[in-house]
Amino acid sequence: MANIYTPQAIWGRELRHYRKGAGLTQGQLAQKVHFSESLISGVETGQLPASPEFAETCDKVLNTGGALHRLLDWRKGQIFPSWFGPWREKEQEAIALRTYQPLVFPGLLQTEAYARVLLRGNEAAVEARMDRQAILSRQSPRPPSFRCVIDEAMLYRSVGGPEVMREQLERLMSMTGERLSVQVIPNGMHSGLMGGFAIATLETGRDVLYVETAVRGITTNDPEDVTVALERFDAIRSEALPINMSIDLIKKAVVEKWT
Numbered sequence: 234m235a236n237i238y239t240p241q242a243i244w245g246r247e248l249r250h251y252r253k254g255a256g257l258t259q260g261q262l263a264q265k266v267h268f269s270e271s272l273i274s275g276v277e278t279g280q281l282p283a284s285p286e287f288a289e290t291c292d293k294v295l296n297t298g299g300a301l302h303r304l305l306d307w308r309k310g311q312i313f314p315s316w317f318g319p320w321r322e323k324e325q326e327a328i329a330l331r332t333y334q335p336l337v338f339p340g341l342l343q344t345e346a347y348a349r350v351l352l353r354g355n356e357a358a359v360e361a362r363m364d365r366q367a368i369l370s371r372q373s374p375r376p377p378s379f380r381c382v383i384d385e386a387m388l389y390r391s392v393g394g395p396e397v398m399r400e401q402l403e404r405l406m407s408m409t410g411e412r413l414s415v416q417v418i419p420n421g422m423h424s425g426l427m428g429g430f431a432i433a434t435l436e437t438g439r440d441v442l443y444v445e446t447a448v449r450g451i452t453t454n455d456p457e458d459v460t461v462a463l464e465r466f467d468a469i470r471s472e473a474l475p476i477n478m479s480i481d482l483i484k485k486a487v488v489e490k491w492t
Contacts, residue, residue: 236340242279244304247431249277251295285360313361319452320431322326325368327377327433334429334431335384337392339400341366342381342408342415343446347401349395351358369413377433382466382473385420388486402483409480417482424468432462 252262252273259277263270268287275281288302295301311320324330324341332339339352340362352358357411369376401427405415431443442462444451474482 239279240312241282244283244301245277245279247304248273248283248291248301251291251297251301252277255295257295262291262294262429265294269324282357283441303422312380314449316449316451318431320450321442322367323433323435323443323452324365324431326435327368328375328429328436329378329380329434331380332431333466334387335426336387336390336429338383338387339381339431341369342405343396344401344404346397347392350397359368368377371410376412380416380470381414382416382418382469384420385417385482388417389490395491399487402487402491406480406483409476413474415479415483416470416476417479418473423472424465427465430462430466432459432466456481 244334252259255262257265259273260270263273266287268290272281276283276287283301283305285302285305288305289299290296293297330341337343338347340348340484343351343362345359345363348362349356349359352362369379388402392401409415423449429445433441433443435441439454440459440463441452441454442459444453444458444462473479
């Protein structure tokens, strides 16, 4: 039996509250929302999770004003590991972001299909990652500037197959502009072989570092660590191809490898 105090179980009780308020049985609601009665029963008892589509449909049928879909936000809070929370907070506050990634494309630039492969089909995690990207298109405050350097090997590393890779590389090219740049560092010996990291510059001018390890990410504002990371990013970027040449290399990968 499901724990009655989990967020999932509490959400299920909210659904039951609205269903009963509308004077509907589980079977009657099932007919209206075109989901099975067994699913509704499982969700209401906290044994099954609700999808965003299910929540939105129930909101419309039960006239909740979108309450059920909004209540799914608990999943976004839990979907990120506890150690990622501090970085996500700084990422949201940042006026400038810099990152070097040697293995996979930065989460802020991933397509939904590419993210879904990396996250092994965890739809809640995919949705949360897509939500993070909203900082790049927000109206207020102004989106952060974003300087990204990636390793050339990533252009040819298959994640999800040709269609997924082609869409991902085309997105990189389409997003490049005045406030967002992507540069490729050619294969070979270079300053980025120690691993990926990101730097957030806050409105106060303070820099915060996020370093990826094999088991978790570490967020720190230790002055010595931040200084080393800033110097390393400058070195990596100086070894990377200029933006136009980087775009040409990405195009080449699309044509030669993924088309």
